[in-house]
Amino acid sequence: MKLTHLALRSYRNYEQVAVDFSPHINILIGENAQGKTNLLEAIYVLALARSHRTNNDRELIQFGADFARISGTVTRASGDSLLELIISTQGKRARVDRLEQPKLSQYLGRLNVVLFAPEDLAIVKGSPANRRRFIDMEFGQMSAKYLYNLTQYRTMLRQRNAYLRQLKFHQAKDRVFLDVLSDQLAAFGAEIVTARTALLAKMATYASTIHGDITKDREALSFSYQSQVPEAARGDTEAAYAALGELFASHQAREIEQGTTLVGPHRDDVVFLVNGKNVANFGSQGQQRTTALAVKLAEIDLMKAQTGEYPVLLLDDVLSELDDARQTHLLKAIQNKVQTFLTTTSLDGIAQELIDSPAVFRVQAGA
Numbered sequence: 268m269k270l271t272h273l274a275l276r277s278y279r280n281y282e283q284v285a286v287d288f289s290p291h292i293n294i295l296i297g298e299n300a301q302g303k304t305n306l307l308e309a310i311y312v313l314a315l316a317r318s319h320r321t322n323n324d325r326e327l328i329q330f331g332a333d334f335a336r337i338s339g340t341v342t343r344a345s346g347d348s349l350l351e352l353i354i355s356t357q358g359k360r361a362r363v364d365r366l367e368q369p370k371l372s373q374y375l376g377r378l379n380v381v382l383f384a385p386e387d388l389a390i391v392k393g394s395p396a397n398r399r400r401f402i403d404m405e406f407g408q409m410s411a412k413y414l415y416n417l418t419q420y421r422t423m424l425r426q427r428n429a430y431l432r433q434l435k436f437h438q439a440k441d442r443v444f445l446d447v448l449s450d451q452l453a454a455f456g457a458e459i460v461t462a463r464t465a466l467l468a469k470m471a472t473y474a475s476t477i478h479g480d481i482t483k484d485r486e487a488l489s490f491s492y493q494s495q496v497p498e499a500a501r502g503d504t505e506a507a508y509a510a511l512g513e514l515f516a517s518h519q520a521r522e523i524e525q526g527t528t529l530v531g532p533h534r535d536d537v538v539f540l541v542n543g544k545n546v547a548n549f550g551s552q553g554q555q556r557t558t559a560l561a562v563k564l565a566e567i568d569l570m571k572a573q574t575g576e577y578p579v580l581l582l583d584d585v586l587s588e589l590d591d592a593r594q595t596h597l598l599k600a601i602q603n604k605v606q607t608f609l610t611t612t613s614l615d616g617i618a619q620e621l622i623d624s625p626a627v628f629r630v631q632a633g634a
């Protein structure tokens with residue numbers, strides 16, 4: 268899929284802008300603090316209805332304005348569609364082809380993006396929460412069902428935690444109601460665990476091929492999915508449901524004591540192994556970088572496999588950070604397939620010979 272047109276109104280430092288993009292490579296060039304990342308962020312927000320940089324939507328609205336608007340034309344094999352997102356202090360409204368979408372879940376999934384920014388090294392090195400967020404954002408884009416189960420799981424988790432606190436402080440006594448909440452949490456949790464198992468396995472296959480190609484002596488990258496659900500039960504929803512039920516039962520006393528849910532997929536993690544060793548602990552900077560790049564590139568292939576279309580790739584300040592070999596690999600992987608937006612302060616250090624007739628946009632003070 269391609270984003271062929273984008274219009275912004277009162278978005279960050281853009282008062283008003285409308286641009287047509289190339290279906291291939293778009294280079295956004297400009298000095299610091301001119302609005303390059305803001306533009307990539309706007310594309311990301313148009314796709315996912317949330318920013319990768321902040322949880323506070325108000326920050327997206329231009330200082331002094333009441334609302335921000337992002338609209339874009341997405342061209343897919345099945346035709347064009349016009350996406351619109353209006354962010355106000357009251358909340359978000361989404362439209363597709365001018366039709367209001369009462370639920371964001373109906374809006375999402377129409378524009379798929381993969382973003383790669385320097386912070387993405389956090390996928391490898393950062394906390395489990397970083398990796399869960401990454402997994403959920405990606406898998407949620409690929410599968411409406413995953414997103415649904417995740418949203419339901421989070422709602423149930425909040426309710427269950429609130430109820431555990433009530434039990435802890437003796438404001439509630441009814442253990443039967445706790446069982447009902449546990450049962451529902453186990454049901455949604457089981458869907459998440461089985462989906463993660465399947466999608467991570469596919470992603471690992473793509474990532475390991477890419478990683479083997481980038482590294483000189485074909486180092487082997489593998490993923491290890493860490494979940495409290497035993498490995499034997501992860502492939503099957505019924506088995507995962509039963510396993511989660513047992514986990515909730517065996518942790519109940521401690522959960523009431525601590526007033527929070529201690530087990531479940533909200534505690535999952537994934538470890539990246541290079542030649543069998545956790546690259547977060549034992550890998551060099553370069554190995555961590557290559558792992559992050561391989562994982563990101565694998566996302567592109569996985570999205571194509573799951574949705575039938577390549578996503579749009581957003582590269583914020585990363586190209587100049589990669590050495591020649593990694594740049595070459597990245598540019599070859601996307602050539603003529605994946606619409607790409609990349610930001611940079613300078614074309615120095617970028618292998619321009621690998622970029623076929625890019626569209627170049629100069630970004631200056633929100634214009």
Ligand code: ATP
Nearest residue numbers: 279280298299300301302303304305326328329330
């Ligand atoms: P760099 O090369 O340093 O990464 P950049 O071109 O990517 O720079 P952006 O992050 O896109 O820069 O833009 C930053 C600018 O946007 C800052 O000057 C900031 O003050 C401005 N900005 C951020 N949020 C808002 C807002 N809500 N309203 C107006 N301006 C904003």
Ligand code: MG
Nearest residue numbers: 303304305584
């Ligand atoms: Mg920037």
